[in-house]
Amino acid sequence: MTALSALIRRDIKIALRVGGGALIGVLFFLTVVVLMPFAVGPDLALLSRLGPAILWLGALLASLLTLDRLFMADHEDGSLDLITMSRTPLELACAAKALAHWIAAGLPLIVATPVLGLLLNLDMVATGAVALTLLAGTPALTFTGMIGAALAVTLHRGGLLMAVLVLPLSIPVLIFGVAASQAVIVGPMTFGAPFSILCALSLVSLVIGPFAAAASLRHGLD
Amino acid sequence: MTALSALIRRDIKIALRVGGGALIGVLFFLTVVVLMPFAVGPDLALLSRLGPAILWLGALLASLLTLDRLFMADHEDGSLDLITMSRTPLELACAAKALAHWIAAGLPLIVATPVLGLLLNLDMVATGAVALTLLAGTPALTFTGMIGAALAVTLHRGGLLMAVLVLPLSIPVLIFGVAASQAVIVGPMTFGAPFSILCALSLVSLVIGPFAAAASLRHGLD
Amino acid sequence: MSLIDLANPTRFLALTARALPWLAAATVILLAIGLYQAALAPDDYQQGATVKIMFVHVPNAWLAMFVWGVMSIASLGTLVWRHPLADVAAKAAAPIGAAFTFLALLTGSLWGRPMWGTYWEWDARLTSVLILFLMYLGLMALWRAVDDPSRAARAAAVLTLVGAINLPIIKFSVDWWNTLHQPASVMRMGGSALDKSFLIPLLVMAIAFTLLFVTLHLAAMRNEILRRRVRSLQMMQASRIAFSSEAGSRSENASNEVGAV
Amino acid sequence: MSGLKQGELQLHGRGLRCVRGGREVFARLDFAAASGEAVAVVGRNGSGKTSLLRLIAGLLVPAGGTIALEGGESELTLAEQCHYLGHRDALKPALSVQENLAFWADFLGGERLDAVESLATVGLDHAAYLPAGFLSAGQRRRLSLARLLTVRRPVWLLDEPTNALDVAGQEMFGGLMREHLTRGGLIIAATHAPLGIEARELRIGGVA
Amino acid sequence: MSGLKQGELQLHGRGLRCVRGGREVFARLDFAAASGEAVAVVGRNGSGKTSLLRLIAGLLVPAGGTIALEGGESELTLAEQCHYLGHRDALKPALSVQENLAFWADFLGGERLDAVESLATVGLDHAAYLPAGFLSAGQRRRLSLARLLTVRRPVWLLDEPTNALDVAGQEMFGGLMREHLTRGGLIIAATHAPLGIEARELRIGGVA
Amino acid sequence: MSLGPYASFIVTSYAAAAVVIAILIGWVVLDHRSLTARLREFDRSGVTRRSGRSAVDS
Numbered sequence A, B: 001m002t003a004l005s006a007l008i009r010r011d012i013k014i015a016l017r018v019g020g021g022a023l024i025g026v027l028f029f030l031t032v033v034v035l036m037p038f039a040v041g042p043d044l045a046l047l048s049r050l051g052p053a054i055l056w057l058g059a060l061l062a063s064l065l066t067l068d069r070l071f072m073a074d075h076e077d078g079s080l081d082l083i084t085m086s087r088t089p090l091e092l093a094c095a096a097k098a099l100a101h102w103i104a105a106g107l108p109l110i111v112a113t114p115v116l117g118l119l120l121n122l123d124m125v126a127t128g129a130v131a132l133t134l135l136a137g138t139p140a141l142t143f144t145g146m147i148g149a150a151l152a153v154t155l156h157r158g159g160l161l162m163a164v165l166v167l168p169l170s171i172p173v174l175i176f177g178v179a180a181s182q183a184v185i186v187g188p189m190t191f192g193a194p195f196s197i198l199c200a201l202s203l204v205s206l207v208i209g210p211f212a213a214a215a216s217l218r219h220g221l222d
Numbered sequence C: 001m002s003l004i005d006l007a008n009p010t011r012f013l014a015l016t017a018r019a020l021p022w023l024a025a026a027t028v029i030l031l032a033i034g035l036y037q038a039a040l041a042p043d044d045y046q047q048g049a050t051v052k053i054m055f056v057h058v059p060n061a062w063l064a065m066f067v068w069g070v071m072s073i074a075s076l077g078t079l080v081w082r083h084p085l086a087d088v089a090a091k092a093a094a095p096i097g098a099a100f101t102f103l104a105l106l107t108g109s110l111w112g113r114p115m116w117g118t119y120w121e122w123d124a125r126l127t128s129v130l131i132l133f134l135m136y137l138g139l140m141a142l143w144r145a146v147d148d149p150s151r152a153a154r155a156a157a158v159l160t161l162v163g164a165i166n167l168p169i170i171k172f173s174v175d176w177w178n179t180l181h182q183p184a185s186v187m188r189m190g191g192s193a194l195d196k197s198f199l200i201p202l203l204v205m206a207i208a209f210t211l212l213f214v215t216l217h218l219a220a221m222r223n224e225i226l227r228r229r230v231r232s233l234q235m236m237q238a239s240r241i242a243f244s245s246e247a248g249s250r251s252e253n254a255s256n257e258v259g260a261v
Numbered sequence D, E: 001m002s003g004l005k006q007g008e009l010q011l012h013g014r015g016l017r018c019v020r021g022g023r024e025v026f027a028r029l030d031f032a033a034a035s036g037e038a039v040a041v042v043g044r045n046g047s048g049k050t051s052l053l054r055l056i057a058g059l060l061v062p063a064g065g066t067i068a069l070e071g072g073e074s075e076l077t078l079a080e081q082c083h084y085l086g087h088r089d090a091l092k093p094a095l096s097v098q099e100n101l102a103f104w105a106d107f108l109g110g111e112r113l114d115a116v117e118s119l120a121t122v123g124l125d126h127a128a129y130l131p132a133g134f135l136s137a138g139q140r141r142r143l144s145l146a147r148l149l150t151v152r153r154p155v156w157l158l159d160e161p162t163n164a165l166d167v168a169g170q171e172m173f174g175g176l177m178r179e180h181l182t183r184g185g186l187i188i189a190a191t192h193a194p195l196g197i198e199a200r201e202l203r204i205g206g207v208a
Numbered sequence F: 001m002s003l004g005p006y007a008s009f010i011v012t013s014y015a016a017a018a019v020v021i022a023i024l025i026g027w028v029v030l031d032h033r034s035l036t037a038r039l040r041e042f043d044r045s046g047v048t049r050r051s052g053r054s055a056v057d058s
């Protein structure tokens, strides 16, 4: 336990110092949200209809942009060697790293959602629904993205290849996240069904992600 | 000249090998386009209205995801030291690196646009217009993004901070790119006006980008 | 010939050389029968003649999933036993699977236009197949991007197994979410709901396509083994040049041929 | 400080074969080391010294042969009883010296020494609150050495450990190695320079 | 091969002061070196050897004092006449040995030697088509040395150049340095180990 | 056999399937040819496999 909590604390500390703090995550999110109306055109009705989609895309982006180096940085400076040699099972260490990433990159977004909802013309209930889906769904983004991050180390490749491998896995999360939020805003579906699928996806990824990542790292040893 | 063309060739080679080839860029673009309908919902009319915006967002994303390490990788392995010490002015070297990045990451997208237009229900003329605006506008994305990449080295920071710095700069490019494409699709504006602004933006960034990046790298020496 | 023998690449090559002509012949014969029966099949009372698309669409859709299943099993072989032949099987299957998936998508869209009035609709079944296609492409890109085959194999294996989760989603998407797409009518609990006049040609075509896959897969595996042989010979040649320039100082460490040979 | 003495350690490899990037690096390599013994792995550049250390540390999978540690703690794997000191120093520039060390101490677990004390031993106590990114090459190496001291592990795998150390640093390090050996540990070090302690030589790949 | 002989080179720094991360590393440092001369910069870990080399290479800005090269090509800056060999080796793992070298030869420009020949000199010709990521530590170092040979520059700034080189490599490198000096070049090398050639000592920061 | 109003869709599907399968077959066959040609090349230049057999033998 000390080992895992030490790893989590270290990763959060580094993310906050190097990434520029939790504020940067929020700022990034804000920029994406501000950017969208420009891309889509200044149509308020359309915007509030697209609101959840925009917020979800922002979350997806934030995790894609930062996940890339989740294991690569540790690999390049040799930390990963020592992590593999420790008494902590690699699966747990991977899970701890992903958790730290989620805390540093995912959580600030959720906290910022209410503010951004205002910008996107969403009412209280809708904002709450989006925040709730983000809370349930972003762990899935991190934990599936982790697989790509581990593959990037194994393959000595990064950049777009990783994104190409990871994106298909995160599509379902996006679908159900947006569907659940839309259900609250426009109906006619119920919030419950897509939301519970979203939770299920998160739970599944919580299990599969660390195992796949650890397997990939172990088999990629050189 | 040999020096610059050597730098361009090297960067393209590395991008293709490490990023997994130009095909990956196209595949990434495809994935983003496939992703959007999930976020936005399966409404074909809305999709074709958002088509240009989606293609432009894909281009923005592809450049954001890869620009991050434009100078950072060279900094970390010491190449940047030698590049600064060479007889080639740093401004030109920066421009060459950005050009290589554009060729490896931007050009494939433009080539792939026609196929993606099909998926987004765009007609021939609209697709052509989007491809043209991308051709004129993506250099601006790369050359303004380069400033952020240089700042990332100077500040010893990466990840989202860079994106936060770069995104605001790329907003105008995005606006006019989408506006020009929309003009062709729905009117009522003319294509000419926003398109010439887009070209002007690109030209300005071609000049300012390298100087700003070089200045930032020089002052960031340590 | 036991399984162990099969796992030996050299034996495998010999076996393929013998089996391929027979397989190819069987494929051609069954395809001919299937096509003939499909041509004779009556029009559907709802769908008219467009029902004929079914005889290509459904086998391709099945194979799209089946091939990923084959790759998943091969991936287990790669990760658990680290067997090079499993790597070869997984790599050779990917382009073939991608082709079948592409055909399923294409014929599906072509069928969708007359039936649903649109080529494409973002519904769960169609989308999950598209994701399958993207993952096939991603896998192929991965294989291409990495020149060390065993390293690529292990990464691809992890990804294949993760992607296998998509298979049940494709299969059951029509049941879980009511969508445009037909629910399962051939393979479902409680027997097939399809009329014999459609069912028999469909099954014949499905078997023919499966045979086609087996044939192509074996041939592609053979190519892959040869490709690795070429690679290791190239490497030997390179290290041989190295020895001569180093005046034999490394003779103790003479690099051996490795890989699938 | 007692943890190691519980028995004689015997580390040996038999018939090891190493393949990297599809090329054979070495084959039929045997080695052995026991408690209190230091082995200096020597050989030409590219002969496979680093590869051997990584094989022992479990960071590479041998293409053939076996490695075993006898007499260690039975519930731990070999890798979990090894310290690996490679070229890459596993330090995070954004964290302070003290934070870096504390992290590895917490993460690696097991029997521990006071972090402050080991920083003083390697002569970095004055820099404890500096970010590791501010350290010079030799100071980084010293910080890596401090890791070996805070967490006790019986097998030290050292890859050119004296690189970047100044003369005083090399002496200090010699003392640390000697202490580790007398406490019943064993050392396998790849090196081109003299190691600073008495060591049995293991030559890889013919005469240098 | 003539480019250098055109005159005597004189490199000197006066009253140099270096500040890094807000802390003063050294102050009032003077040094001088002339054609055919090698200066070994020695000192404790963290005394500022690397910092001095980076000051000369123009990679750090001095907080005070001046550095000048007399007798060099007048239209080039000091940095453009220097080779800097640091800890980080400026190699791209994805490119082959030969591609890495060819890139630097093309990019650095100026008078050039055949790349194949310099690879042979440093003993890497057999690995020319291997990706640089496959090289061992010493092989990487050798590849960096090949860069000094393909592109001719009169001033060599070397940071612990013998690190990771095997015995034969150190001898080879000694020969290269001697050749460079006789051709009228000058060398400033930071080192803890003997350099392998005769060199004037420049001590930074008191006795080690 | 009349294909009704949607004949073009049906024909396109079958044609597309034929083309894609033909491409697959062509890929496999051409690949095999070029690979065996390269192995023959090795055989002629005297490079043999570890087992001592020639490059082209299976």
Ligand code: HEM
Pocket: C054, C057, C058, C061, C062, C104, C105, C106, C107, C108, C109, C111, C112, C113, C115, C116, C125, C126, C129, C130, C170, C171, C181, C182, C183, C184, C185, C186, C187
């Ligand atoms: C691009 C569009 C389409 C895709 C990606 C697609 C995909 C699939 C897949 C994956 C299967 C196999 C599912 C299973 O075994 O349970 C399948 C079966 C089938 N599809 Fe499609 N399809 C598409 C369009 C259509 C259209 C337009 C029709 C007809 C209206 C259609 C009719 C059928 C039928 C009848 C089956 C057999 C179902 C069974 O008996 O299990 N499909 N399709």
Ligand SMILES: Nc1ncnc2c1ncn2[C@@H]1O[C@H](COP(=O)(O)OP(=O)(O)OP(=O)(O)O)[C@@H](O)[C@H]1O
Pocket: B222, D133, D134, D135, D136, D137, D138, D139, D164, D166, E020, E021, E022, E025, E043, E044, E045, E046, E047, E048, E049, E050, E051, E052, E190
């Ligand atoms: N990037 C940096 N930022 C701030 N301070 C630094 C940085 N790099 C080094 N320093 C500090 O500058 C001083 C001199 O460092 P330098 O690397 O020049 O030492 P050195 O003499 O080369 O030491 P070594 O023998 O260990 O290589 C050290 O005290 C170090 O803490």
Ligand SMILES: Nc1ncnc2c1ncn2[C@@H]1O[C@H](COP(=O)(O)OP(=O)(O)OP(=O)(O)O)[C@@H](O)[C@H]1O
Pocket: A222, D020, D021, D022, D025, D043, D044, D045, D046, D047, D048, D049, D050, D051, D052, D190, E133, E134, E135, E136, E137, E138, E139, E164, E166
């Ligand atoms: N990551 C890698 N991938 C493929 N081959 C590698 C890799 N690392 C090293 N090699 C090869 O393995 C051989 C042994 O490398 P290793 O690093 O073990 O040598 P070494 O004895 O430590 O050399 P040095 O004295 O230079 O440190 C070298 O020929 C090298 O080319």
Ligand SMILES: [Mg+2]
Pocket: D049, D050, D051, D159, D190, E136, E137, E138
């Ligand atoms: Mg080594």
Ligand SMILES: [Mg+2]
Pocket: D136, D137, D138, E049, E050, E051, E159, E190
């Ligand atoms: Mg130094």
